[in-house]
Amino acid sequence: MDNELKAFEDFLTEGSRTAYPNPSRHGCPPQEFLKNLAKHKIPIEETAARIDHLRSCSECFLDYTRFQDAVSKEKHRVRIIALGSVAAVLCVVVIGEYIVNHRFVPAGQGQNTTKAGAQTEVVATLHLEDQLVVRGEDGQAGSDRTPALKRGLLRLSIYLPPDSVPGSYTLQILPKLADKQGLLTFPGTAEMKEGHPVLHASADFSGVQPGKYYLAIRHGNDSWRYYRIGLS
Numbered sequence: 001m002d003n004e005l006k007a008f009e010d011f012l013t014e015g016s017r018t019a020y021p022n023p024s025r026h027g028c029p030p031q032e033f034l035k036n037l038a039k040h041k042i043p044i045e046e047t048a049a050r051i052d053h054l055r056s057c058s059e060c061f062l063d064y065t066r067f068q069d070a071v072s073k074e075k076h077r078v079r080i081i082a083l084g085s086v087a088a089v090l091c092v093v094v095i096g097e098y099i100v101n102h103r104f105v106p107a108g109q110g111q112n113t114t115k116a117g118a119q120t121e122v123v124a125t126l127h128l129e130d131q132l133v134v135r136g137e138d139g140q141a142g143s144d145r146t147p148a149l150k151r152g153l154l155r156l157s158i159y160l161p162p163d164s165v166p167g168s169y170t171l172q173i174l175p176k177l178a179d180k181q182g183l184l185t186f187p188g189t190a191e192m193k194e195g196h197p198v199l200h201a202s203a204d205f206s207g208v209q210p211g212k213y214y215l216a217i218r219h220g221n222d223s224w225r226y227y228r229i230g231l232s
Ligand SMILES: [Zn+2]
Pocket: 022, 025, 026, 027, 028, 029, 053, 054, 057, 058, 059, 060, 061
């Protein structure tokens, strides 16, 4: 705040309210000036030019204090709104973390996974185009070349065998071939990419224990195809 205005404000006392009556508003500056003065938006030269009048006009004093009140109320209101927004953002973050940390955790699997706030999706590619489809439990199919995924929130691009078709798919992670219900079930969509069918799907693998699993893939209502995968 400039010194002239500071001096003016220091001068203002309850006495100014009645000491200088000016009912005809002789020589008063426009209301806009007083409003901007209360907001400290008036340049120093302009304030200096008006200061003598302001010091000796109770009407301007009353208007000025009214505008000053409004300004401080507005500042208070803005501060309340800002605090409210911060509280709302915190709520969203807390609820979001709760959802991220509690979904997709299989029942009975007590110990939780990543506690580290909002997980970021990790892009992972799985090549099944030359993997043999598993026909029976503990089949040797490609056992030494089992594709592996690092557990987490994954966005998968799965390269399907060449005879696969584009469209909607369902995917499951099964501990055993005989399991009817997967640890994870999630949808995916396959499209042709440079002549290869590629299946895109996202799922949170962080609640699944590391180990060897079967990845079951089904196009629409066709029969399931099973592939071995490792989760580390
Ligand atoms: Zn005045």
